[in-house]
Amino acid sequence: MIETGFPTTGPTLGEVGEHEVIRAILGEAPSPFNGDDAAVLTPPVPNSRVVVTTDMLVQGRHFAPELTTPFAVGRKAVVQNFADIEAMGARPIAAVLAFSAPPELPLEVVRQFAAGIQSKVGEYTSELVGGDVTSGASLVLSISAVGSLGGSLPPLELGRARAGQRVVAHGKIGYSAAGLALLQSGADIPEHLHPLVHAYQAPELTPGRGMIARAAGATAMTDNSDGLVRDVGVLAERSKVLIDLDSAALAPDELQVAAGELLGIDPWQWVLSGGEDHTLLGTIDGSAPVGFRTIGEVRKGAGVLVDGSTPAYSQGWESFS
Amino acid sequence: MIETGFPTTGPTLGEVGEHEVIRAILGEAPSPFNGDDAAVLTPPVPNSRVVVTTDMLVQGRHFAPELTTPFAVGRKAVVQNFADIEAMGARPIAAVLAFSAPPELPLEVVRQFAAGIQSKVGEYTSELVGGDVTSGASLVLSISAVGSLGGSLPPLELGRARAGQRVVAHGKIGYSAAGLALLQSGADIPEHLHPLVHAYQAPELTPGRGMIARAAGATAMTDNSDGLVRDVGVLAERSKVLIDLDSAALAPDELQVAAGELLGIDPWQWVLSGGEDHTLLGTIDGSAPVGFRTIGEVRKGAGVLVDGSTPAYSQGWESFS
Numbered sequence: 252m253i254e255t256g257f258p259t260t261g262p263t264l265g266e267v268g269e270h271e272v273i274r275a276i277l278g279e280a281p282s283p284f285n286g287d288d289a290a291v292l293t294p295p296v297p298n299s300r301v302v303v304t305t306d307m308l309v310q311g312r313h314f315a316p317e318l319t320t321p322f323a324v325g326r327k328a329v330v331q332n333f334a335d336i337e338a339m340g341a342r343p344i345a346a347v348l349a350f351s352a353p354p355e356l357p358l359e360v361v362r363q364f365a366a367g368i369q370s371k372v373g374e375y376t377s378e379l380v381g382g383d384v385t386s387g388a389s390l391v392l393s394i395s396a397v398g399s400l401g402g403s404l405p406p407l408e409l410g411r412a413r414a415g416q417r418v419v420a421h422g423k424i425g426y427s428a429a430g431l432a433l434l435q436s437g438a439d440i441p442e443h444l445h446p447l448v449h450a451y452q453a454p455e456l457t458p459g460r461g462m463i464a465r466a467a468g469a470t471a472m473t474d475n476s477d478g479l480v481r482d483v484g485v486l487a488e489r490s491k492v493l494i495d496l497d498s499a500a501l502a503p504d505e506l507q508v509a510a511g512e513l514l515g516i517d518p519w520q521w522v523l524s525g526g527e528d529h530t531l532l533g534t535i536d537g538s539a540p541v542g543f544r545t546i547g548e549v550r551k552g553a554g555v556l557v558d559g560s561t562p563a564y565s566q567g568w569e570s571f572s
Numbered sequence: 573m574i575e576t577g578f579p580t581t582g583p584t585l586g587e588v589g590e591h592e593v594i595r596a597i598l599g600e601a602p603s604p605f606n607g608d609d610a611a612v613l614t615p616p617v618p619n620s621r622v623v624v625t626t627d628m629l630v631q632g633r634h635f636a637p638e639l640t641t642p643f644a645v646g647r648k649a650v651v652q653n654f655a656d657i658e659a660m661g662a663r664p665i666a667a668v669l670a671f672s673a674p675p676e677l678p679l680e681v682v683r684q685f686a687a688g689i690q691s692k693v694g695e696y697t698s699e700l701v702g703g704d705v706t707s708g709a710s711l712v713l714s715i716s717a718v719g720s721l722g723g724s725l726p727p728l729e730l731g732r733a734r735a736g737q738r739v740v741a742h743g744k745i746g747y748s749a750a751g752l753a754l755l756q757s758g759a760d761i762p763e764h765l766h767p768l769v770h771a772y773q774a775p776e777l778t779p780g781r782g783m784i785a786r787a788a789g790a791t792a793m794t795d796n797s798d799g800l801v802r803d804v805g806v807l808a809e810r811s812k813v814l815i816d817l818d819s820a821a822l823a824p825d826e827l828q829v830a831a832g833e834l835l836g837i838d839p840w841q842w843v844l845s846g847g848e849d850h851t852l853l854g855t856i857d858g859s860a861p862v863g864f865r866t867i868g869e870v871r872k873g874a875g876v877l878v879d880g881s882t883p884a885y886s887q888g889w890e891s892f893s
Contacts, residue, residue, distance in 0.1 A: 269891035288659040288794055289625035289719065291727045301622050303701060303718050304610035307670035309708035338609040349628035349714045354892045380624060386892050387630035388710050393670045395716035397624050398610065406612045473609055570590035571675045571707050 265354025325367020428525020646688020749846020
């Protein structure tokens with residue numbers, strides 16, 4: 252089933268006021284760490300480092316009521332932050348939420364955002380520990396996440412891919428872009444293609460894969476947020492290596508092929524240049540860690556190739572275009 | 573001297589693109605922790621806890637080009653976050669910045685934001701360690717801060733004020749509101765009142781006062797963000813105590829009196845209900861810590877009084893009004 256739309260009725264933020272807005276959020280996402288000027292987290296385990304990241308989602312730019320639900324937006328906002336924490340090989344432990352919204356927004360929208368956030372932070376055994384709410388002309392959510400990197404192994408940095416390693420991936424690639432294309436087409440979306448739409452609305456990753464990869468010997472990692480070729484390209488550039496992707500491992504699956512036929516779009520476009528899957532993309536010596544599959548190899552050189560040739564699609568997300 | 577206005581010329585974000593926007597920020601605020609999916613901070617000192625908070629500033633709501641500068645907005649954004657960290661008795665160690673801006677915004681605005689952020693995080697021996705930039709209809713900044721709470725003393729929580737303590741403050745009270753009123757009046761502001769305007773544009777606090785207060789035995793603390801009576805009221809409510817403020821310690825100073833006369837406004841309004849000074853407000857047994865002055869006492873009961881009577885002004889900032 253595909254659900255879209257934001258609640259448009261019921262009491263608004265302006266009617267209930269800031270106190271009730273915060274109460275609604277805390278009702279969905281209660282945390283003993285929340286409610287003071289700042290959240291004081293549990294003492295970290297010895298020999299661990301703090302990892303921090305932030306992301307902002309703007310209505311009309313990153314999400315639209317006609318394409319998704321507040322619950323899904325909340326889940327996606329958490330995933331895109333936590334994927335950045337995991338891409339360092341770390342464990343997400345807490346998130347804070349800041350958002351602006353017009354006073355006319357129904358409180359129910361915020362409640363569903365919070366419920367989505369709570370459902371996703373819970374999957375990661377993490378918590379929403381604080382936030383800030385304010386009025387503003389547009390609906391803007393900003394989530395920042397804090398993670399913990401245990402032990403003395405280095406983090407999984409963009410600059411640590413080495414020639415001879417394999418490139419591994421955990422998660423779907425090109426699903427989110429396919430789902431978005433289906434929604435934007437206005438077409439009647441057959442039920443067997445709903446997983447693509449769900450991946451756009453809120454991608455699903457198995458928590459903890461970044462830590463697993465680091466423990467298994469991965470050295471570099473990022474997540475597929477702006478497009479596969481683009482994101483892997485940053486990794487290649489920062490590591491001063493060439494990454495050669497394997498088309499057999501990346502070939503659009505039957506859902507993507509069917510969606511491509513329905514819309515008259517080459518599904519390779521979604522695979523190579525669609526972002527927002529937040530798939531973990533890493534490099535490692537030896538075999539792929541549990542939950543990862545091999546999608547290419549690291550060689551001496553520069554840039555990104557597919558089967559040794561220039562990729563058919565390489566454009567990615569550009570913030571101010 | 574009073575400076576206001578945002579740059580309106582030069583290359584825009586849309587013209588230079590995301591990469592150059594990030595380069596401009598990193599040029600002003602370089603950090604070895606910045607540039608990967610997430611920032612991995614230095615290992616904390618043993619026996620320390622992580623403290624996290626977030627705040628969002630919306631153009632037109634929290635700042636306006638005709639009243640301030642991007643440099644000052646950057647400084648203020650950091651102060652209001654770091655004051656929340658300090659209000660737990662902790663030390664700010666890092667900040668991340670997310671912002672949305674229309675593509676037409678001159679890059680120079682962002683560069684000056686970043687310069688302001690850098691100048692303020694530097695005062696706290698802290699760093700801007702990461703961020704996210706995106707386009708959006710309005711200019712929205714969200715800063716999240718991470719702090720470190722060392723040692724085994726509890727944090728300075730809202731609920732830990734006790735009857736018999738004194739109420740202490742570090743920083744100006746009612747300066748920011750007076751400065752804003754001067755700017756909004758359109759009056760020609762005499763030079764001796766400029767400190768009020770500067771306090772509105774970016775309040776100045778001495779870094780480290782929250783830690784000092786905790787070490788000296790303070791138990792509860794918050795910062796004056798929404799208005800003195802309102803913020804102290806939250807502290808009183810959460811601690812189930814009455815706070816009686818001392819008018820002699822809070823009396824408007826000669827600058828506030830002069831501004832009040834100029835504008836025909838009772839300056840007590842700024843003192844009691846003006847927010848955004850980010851003054852640290854704490855409670856402690858015994859004498860005021862270095863840098864703090866006594867402004868009242870904690871007694872059994874409930875609510876906030878001034879010299880034993882209902883405050884003349886108690887309204888504060890309300891986000892969705």
